[in-house]
Amino acid sequence: MTKTNQKYDAVALFSAGLDSLLAAKVIMAQGLSVKCLHFTSPFFGKPDKVAHWRDIYGLDIEAVDIGDAYVKMMLAGPKYGFGKYFNPCVDCKIIMLSHARRMMEHYGAKFIITGEVIGQRPMSQRRDAMNSVRNESETKDILLRPLCAKRLDPTPMEESGLVDRERLHGIGGRGRNDQLAMAKEFGITEIPTPGGGCLLTEPASARRYGPVFEHIDNPSANDFHLANSGRQLWAGTHWLSMGRNEASNNALTRLARKDDLLFDVQDFPGPLGLGRQIGDDWPDSAVAEAAALVASYSPKAVKSAEPVIVIVTHKGAQRTVTVEPSRTPSMGWAETTWNDSKPTRNRMDTQDR
Ligand code: SF4
Known part of the structure; x- marks a missing residue:
């Protein structure tokens, strides 16, 4: 973890996919400061690209290696099981959010944001799986999903007025049109390709x-x-x-x-x-x-x-x-x-x- 005196309103899970990028932008557009955490392991993450992303997206990003903890989670047998290959997507989200929760104090953050979109991914972004992720990571009152917030119950951050619910979104499903329109509004010209390049989901790597x-x-x-x-x-x-x-x-x-x-x-x-x-x-x-x-x-x-x-x-x-x-x-x-x-x-x- 970098030494910092700077305090932030929120920490964000930043995979470098379009959704996580937009989620950070949506919150920053409300005048709130966001520290983006790019988690890395042998299976995902590109720490060598962080400097480039900082430049082109104007985000404050830090790479955080969770490799050994991640391997331990896999060895213990992921509670919510694997997807098609070696991808334990629900447990993966839980471990990342738990880690982000523990890092909040260091950054003075009051809440965590993710780029999750309800219904977008069959394993980890169904409503029940999203609830399990929130509960198991103990982030019930501090987790905000800006891209689909209007499809979910208001969070304490919205109820207190810290975040303006009206300026959040209600995206759902697998399409990308809403996200591409938002990217245009934010002036994002380098659009990340769909799929985060997670090796656990690819048979050629998983084998x-x-x-x-x-x-x-x-x-x-x-x-x-x-x-x-x-x-x-x-x-x-x-x-x-x-x-x-x-x-x-x-x-x-x-x-x-x-x-x-x-x-x-x-x-x-x-x-x-x-x-x-x-x-x-x-x-x-x-x-x-x-x-x-x-x-x-x-x-x-x-x-x-x-x-x-x-x-x-x-x-x-x-x-x-x-x-x-x-x-x-x-x-x-x-x-x-x-x-x-x-x-x-x-x-x-x-x-x-
Ligand atoms: S695809 Fe990979 S990085 Fe994404 S949630 Fe699943 S296991 Fe985690």
Whole structure:
């Protein structure tokens, strides 16, 4: 949390989607000050874009990392269950609002706003789900939803005159026309695209999370950041990540922990490999197979048609292994599909709460 002496009237959940942007603007148009909180985790949030959004939208935004708390919530089994993939949308809103509530005092805020629109999303924006979110996050008297407020009972903020109910809105349903008209009125020219890019709702990303939940007793946010990075191969509890390009190689370097194994092909350009050991140290045979796999993604190493040397770094010490580049090792390394991850999601969805 940034140090601040500045006080605000409200804090806002700011996903950077159009609705959350408009909700902040509607309240600011009443002369009230708003601190926008952009929550981040391995699954959502773009902290590197906050400065750009501040500039183009004229909002006071802070990125807040809730990754580890979020992973714990998932592990405990979300009370309101998962959506189609690994998205626990109702519990997600609850955890964000609870967090915002705890941050209010720091910002001197009197209430919280969200960009929720009743009926817009099947899981988390039905009236009953919105009531559960409000009650479970203990924000009953301090939560204002400016875009659909006129479809809801007046809040204490409206009753006290702090917020003018007449200047709030009564939007409902899945259309975007009302929001686009409002964006025009506010002079917003860079309109965010619908859908916040939450990786938990995308099968191509969600498929990466099943084995992490399945094989690691207490996974951390770092584990899921790793699962997002580059190519992911699993052989039982052996987990190998490989960069696909410079960005994912850099991500692996950043995420590496001391007890990880790092694989780097000597003399040829190629991906960085990161073996995350779950439980016991890998046997030499697994290290050699992983080295052969990493080498197989170096086209020049493969083209050399010679055994290649792979440097393996572990706990600060280096050794070399000489391998034939190979994608057909015996341990059965493979990328997981959503169908592989689904049973884990279903088990977590029904575990005792
Ligand atoms: S889509 Fe993702 S970020 Fe949005 S409410 Fe659902 S889980 Fe949370």
